[in-house]
Amino acid sequence: MCDNTIKVGEYIVIQKQNYKKLHKFNKPNSSVNVGKDTINLIGIEGCQYFSIFKMIPKGTKRNKEYDLELSKEALNLIQEISLKTSGTDNRNIYDDGRSQKLSATEISELKSDSISASEIVETLITNSNTFHNKTEFSQAKYLKKKEKKYFEYIQILKPNLRNITEILYKLDPSKVQGVRIDTLSQIMTLSNISSEGNHLLYDSGSNGLLVAALLSAMGPQSNGQLVHMHPGNMSQKQALLAMNFTSEQNNKCVSVNVYSVLRQVYQGSDTNSADSATEKTTNLKRKAPENIEHESKLPKLEVSDTISDVNLNKEHDDAKENNDDKENSEVKENSEIEERAPKKPKWHFDNIRASEILTQKVDSLVIACKEDPQNIFMELMNFVKPGRPFVIYYSVAEPLQNLYMTLKSLSNVGALRLTNNWMRNYQILPDRTHPEVMMNGSSGFLLSGYILK
Amino acid sequence: MSFRNYKSKIDEGDTVILYLSNNLHAIEVKPEIKNKKGEMVENVYQTTFGALKVRNLIGVDYGSRVDLSKGWGHVLQPTPESWSLTLPHRTQIIYTPDISMIMLQLDLVPGSVVIEAGTGSGSLTHALIRRIRPHGHVYTFDFHDHRAKVAQEEFDDHGLAEFVTARHRDVLAEGFGDELSGKADAVFLDLPSPWSGIPHAVVAIKNEGGRFCSFSPCIEQVQRTCSALESHGFQDISTMEVLQTEIKVTKRTVPVRDLSFLRHKSSESPVDEKPNSEKSFVVGTWPTSTPGHTGYLTVATLPPTFIRKKCNQVQESSDQLKTIENGEKDKPNGAEEMSIDENQ
Numbered sequence: 001m002c003d004n005t006i007k008v009g010e011y012i013v014i015q016k017q018n019y020k021k022l023h024k025f026n027k028p029n030s031s032v033n034v035g036k037d038t039i040n041l042i043g044i045e046g047c048q049y050f051s052i053f054k055m056i057p058k059g060t061k062r063n064k065e066y067d068l069e070l071s072k073e074a075l076n077l078i079q080e081i082s083l084k085t086s087g088t089d090n091r092n093i094y095d096d097g098r099s100q101k102l103s104a105t106e107i108s109e110l111k112s113d114s115i116s117a118s119e120i121v122e123t124l125i126t127n128s129n130t131f132h133n134k135t136e137f138s139q140a141k142y143l144k145k146k147e148k149k150y151f152e153y154i155q156i157l158k159p160n161l162r163n164i165t166e167i168l169y170k171l172d173p174s175k176v177q178g179v180r181i182d183t184l185s186q187i188m189t190l191s192n193i194s195s196e197g198n199h200l201l202y203d204s205g206s207n208g209l210l211v212a213a214l215l216s217a218m219g220p221q222s223n224g225q226l227v228h229m230h231p232g233n234m235s236q237k238q239a240l241l242a243m244n245f246t247s248e249q250n251n252k253c254v255s256v257n258v259y260s261v262l263r264q265v266y267q268g269s270d271t272n273s274a275d276s277a278t279e280k281t282t283n284l285k286r287k288a289p290e291n292i293e294h295e296s297k298l299p300k301l302e303v304s305d306t307i308s309d310v311n312l313n314k315e316h317d318d319a320k321e322n323n324d325d326k327e328n329s330e331v332k333e334n335s336e337i338e339e340r341a342p343k344k345p346k347w348h349f350d351n352i353r354a355s356e357i358l359t360q361k362v363d364s365l366v367i368a369c370k371e372d373p374q375n376i377f378m379e380l381m382n383f384v385k386p387g388r389p390f391v392i393y394y395s396v397a398e399p400l401q402n403l404y405m406t407l408k409s410l411s412n413v414g415a416l417r418l419t420n421n422w423m424r425n426y427q428i429l430p431d432r433t434h435p436e437v438m439m440n441g442s443s444g445f446l447l448s449g450y451i452l453k
Numbered sequence: 454m455s456f457r458n459y460k461s462k463i464d465e466g467d468t469v470i471l472y473l474s475n476n477l478h479a480i481e482v483k484p485e486i487k488n489k490k491g492e493m494v495e496n497v498y499q500t501t502f503g504a505l506k507v508r509n510l511i512g513v514d515y516g517s518r519v520d521l522s523k524g525w526g527h528v529l530q531p532t533p534e535s536w537s538l539t540l541p542h543r544t545q546i547i548y549t550p551d552i553s554m555i556m557l558q559l560d561l562v563p564g565s566v567v568i569e570a571g572t573g574s575g576s577l578t579h580a581l582i583r584r585i586r587p588h589g590h591v592y593t594f595d596f597h598d599h600r601a602k603v604a605q606e607e608f609d610d611h612g613l614a615e616f617v618t619a620r621h622r623d624v625l626a627e628g629f630g631d632e633l634s635g636k637a638d639a640v641f642l643d644l645p646s647p648w649s650g651i652p653h654a655v656v657a658i659k660n661e662g663g664r665f666c667s668f669s670p671c672i673e674q675v676q677r678t679c680s681a682l683e684s685h686g687f688q689d690i691s692t693m694e695v696l697q698t699e700i701k702v703t704k705r706t707v708p709v710r711d712l713s714f715l716r717h718k719s720s721e722s723p724v725d726e727k728p729n730s731e732k733s734f735v736v737g738t739w740p741t742s743t744p745g746h747t748g749y750l751t752v753a754t755l756p757p758t759f760i761r762k763k764c765n766q767v768q769e770s771s772d773q774l775k776t777i778e779n780g781e782k783d784k785p786n787g788a789e790e791m792s793i794d795e796n797q
C-alpha cells in the first residue's frame with residue numbers, strides 16, 4: 001500500500017477536468033500552477049494516488065489561489081442541479097447577450113464570495129431568461145461548460161508511461177521528436193524489448209521518453225541492460241525521471257555519449273575495467289582530458305535543444321531544476337578530474353560498462369534521431385546479434401526511404417518494413433457517436449527489420 | 454522452446470521463422486513428422502524457393518542463411534510480432550499495431566497480472582507474456598474448449614507455461630473465477646459482448662485499481678461497453694482506432710519534359726512527345742488497398758476501492774443507452790454525463 005501513497009520527491013500527475021500536468025512534488029507545501037490557478041499542495045503528502053481534492057479558494061479576493069481539501073468524490077453539477085423544465089428545441093433562443101440578468105461584476109462578486117460551484121451556477125440559472133427554454137441537451141451542455149469553468153476538484157495520479165507520453169506530446173510534440181503514443185508502443189514491440197537481454201538505444205532528443213519506455217518494458221528485476229547513447233553532454237532525462245523508477249531499475253540503463261563510448265569500444269582509451277580502476281589512476285589522468293575535449297565538440301543541435309527545453313518547461317520547473325543540478329554536478333565532476341586524478345567520474349565507468357555490453361553484442365537496436373539515420377545505423381548495427389530486430393524512428397519519411405534503399409542492397413539486413421500510423425479518437429454518445437473533430441495526422445515513420453548473419 | 458529466451462543456436466523443438474524475400478514462415482523444428490498413413494517420415498518444408506530439410510536446421514545459428522533447393526532464406530528466432538504474422542489461425546487475430554497500443558494502454562510492465570478473454574489463436578497472448586514476464590502472469594480464457602486446449606499446448610511447447618494459464622471457461626457467464634478476484638492489474642476483452650464482462654472485470658481488478666481495454670469491431674459494441682464502464686465507476690474512458698500502413702519504397706526514374714524551349718523561335722519541331730531527359734527519385738508508394746479497419750480500442754481506468762464509485766443502480770438495457778462524453782477522456786469524474794439521459 002505504501003507504494004501507492006504520494007511522496008515528497010516523486011513526480012505526480014495533477015488532473016483537473018481533462019487537463020493533465022506532470023509535476024515534481026519537491027516540498028510538502030509547494031505550489032503548482034494549473035492553468036491560471038495556483039494550488040498549494042500542502043496536505044497531499046501521504047494520501048493515496050487517485051485521491052480527489054477540492055480546491056478551496058484562499059481569502060476572498062479573486063487571486064486564484066487555492067488550498068486543497070481531501071474529498072470523497074468530485075461533485076457533479078448535473079446531479080446537484082435538478083433540471084426542472086426544458087424546451088424541445090432551440091426555436092425561442094436568441095443569443096442577444098441579454099439572457100443573463102446578472103452583470104459581469106455581479107457574477108465575479110458571486111465567485112469571490114467563495115460559495116460552492118453549484119451555488120454559483122444555480123444563481124446564474126435563476127437569473128437566466130433562456131435556460132429553462134433550452135432543450136435538455138443544451139442545458140446539460142451549459143452545465144458542463146459551467147462545470148468546466150468552476151470545477152473545483154483535482155485528482156492526483158501516479159505517473160506512468162501512458163500518461164507521461166500523453167502529457168509530453170500534448171505540451172509540445174517537437175520536444176519528444178513527434179513520437180506519438182501509437183508509434184512509441186510499436187517501437188516497444190518491434191524491438192522485442194522485455195525483461196531479458198541487452199538492448200541498445202540511440203536517442204538524440206526525446207526528452208528521455210524512449211529510455212523511459214524501454215526501461216519500463218525491461219522492468220525492475222531482470223538481468224537485462226540498456227545502453228543509451230546520446231550525442232550530448234548529458235542525456236535528456238525528463239520523462240525518465242517522471243517514471244519514479246527505483247534506483248535498481250534506473251541502474252539497468254547506462255547513458256553514454258556516443259563519441260566517448262565508440263572511442264572506448266574501438267580504441268580502448270580506458271582499458272581498466274570497472275572494478276580494477278583504482279590501480280590505473282595514472283592512465284585515467286592522462287585520458288580524462290581527452291574525453292572532456294571531445295565531449296565539448298557536441299553537435300550544436302543538442303545544446304540548443306537543452307536550452308529550449310528549459311524554456312518550454314515552465315510546466316516542469318522542478319524537473320528542470322533537477323536536471324540542472326545534475327548537469328552542474330556533472331560538470332563539476334569533470335573539472336575535478338582535471339585537478340585531482342584519483343576521483344574517477346561516473347562517465348568513465350559508464351563508458352567501460354557500455355563498451356563491455358556492446359562488445360558482447362545486443363539483442364535489439366532502437367534509433368530515434370534528428371540526424372540522418374544512415375551513418376548512425378551503419379555504425380550501430382555492428383553491435384547487434386544476428387537474427388535480432390531493429391527499429392528506426394524518424395519524424396518524416398525521406399531519410400528512412402533513402403536508408404531503406406541502402407539497406408536493401410546489404411546482405412545482412414532483412415525483412416525491412418517502412419510503416420506509418422494513423423490514429424483516431426472517438427466521441428461515444430448515444431445517437432451522437434462520431435470521430436473527434438480534430439485528429440492528429442503526424443505519427444512519424446518506423447523502419448524496422450532484422451540483422452542477419 | 455525458442456520463445457522463452459534469446460538463443461544463438463537452433464535446437465530440436467524450436468519454432469523458427471524462415472525469412473524468404475519479405476515473406477515469413479513459422480517452422481517447428483521436428484526432424485520427422487507423421488504422414489497421412491501415420492508413419493514417421495522425413496520433415497521436408499516446401500517453399501517457393503524449393504525444399505528445406507528441417508533436420509538440417511538443428512545446430513544452425515539464428516540469423517544464418519540456409520540453402521534451399523532453388524535459393525536461400527534466413528532463419529530467425531520468433532518474436533511475438535513474427536509469430537502474429539505466421540501463426541496458425543484458429544480465429545480472427547489481433548495484429549501488432551493494435552497489440553502494441555493495447556499493452557501500452559493497459560500499463561503493462563514486467564510483474565503485471567493480466568486477464569485476457571478470449572484466447573483465440575493466442576496472437577495477443579504471446580505479446581502479453583513477453584511484457585509481463587518473468588514475475589507477472591497472463592490468465593487467458595476461451596469458451597471454446599479445443600481452442601483453450603490447443604493454446605495451452607502451444608504455450609507449453611513454446612516454453613512459456615510458467616507465465617500463462619489458459620483455461621476453458623465462458624467468462625461472461627461465469628466470470629474469471631474466485632481465485633482471481635482482486636488479483637488483476639489489467640483486464641482485456643476481445644469477444645462479442647464485452648459489456649457483459651465488465652462487472653467481472655471489476656471483481657477481478659485489484660483494490661489498488663487497474664486498467665481495462667476491449668477490442669471491438671463494431672461501434673454499437675463500443676457504445677454499450679462505454680455505457681457499462683461508466684456505470685461501473687470507471688474513469689478516463691476513451692475510444693480510439695489505430696491503423697498501420699506499410700509504405701513500399703522503390704527507386705523511380707521519371708521522365709522530364711522540357712517546355713521552356715517553346716518560348717523561343719527555333720527550328721525544332723514544336724510538337725515533341727518524347728521527354729527530354731530522366732530524373733531519379735527514391736519514392737514511397739502508399740498502398741492502394743490497405744487495412745482500413747481492425748477494431749475500436751476502448752480503454753478505461755478502474756480507480757482504487759477507496760475512491761471507487763458504487764455501481765449505478767440503473768440497468769444497462771441495450772436500447773436505453775446512457776450518455777457518455779467519451780471525448781473528454783481525461784475528466785476525473787467521468788460518471789457525470791450519464792445521468793443526463795437517464796433522468797428522463
Ligand SMILES: C[S@@+](CC[C@H](N)C(=O)[O-])C[C@H]1O[C@@H](n2cnc3c(N)ncnc32)[C@H](O)[C@@H]1O
Binds near residue numbers: 622625626645
Ligand atoms: C477473435 S477471437 C480472439 C483472438 C485473440 N485476441 C488473438 O489475438 O488471437 C475471440 C475468442 O473469444 C472466444 N469467446 C467468445 N465469447 C467468449 C466467452 N463468453 N468466454 C470466453 N471466450 C469467449 C471465442 O471462442 C474466440 O476464440
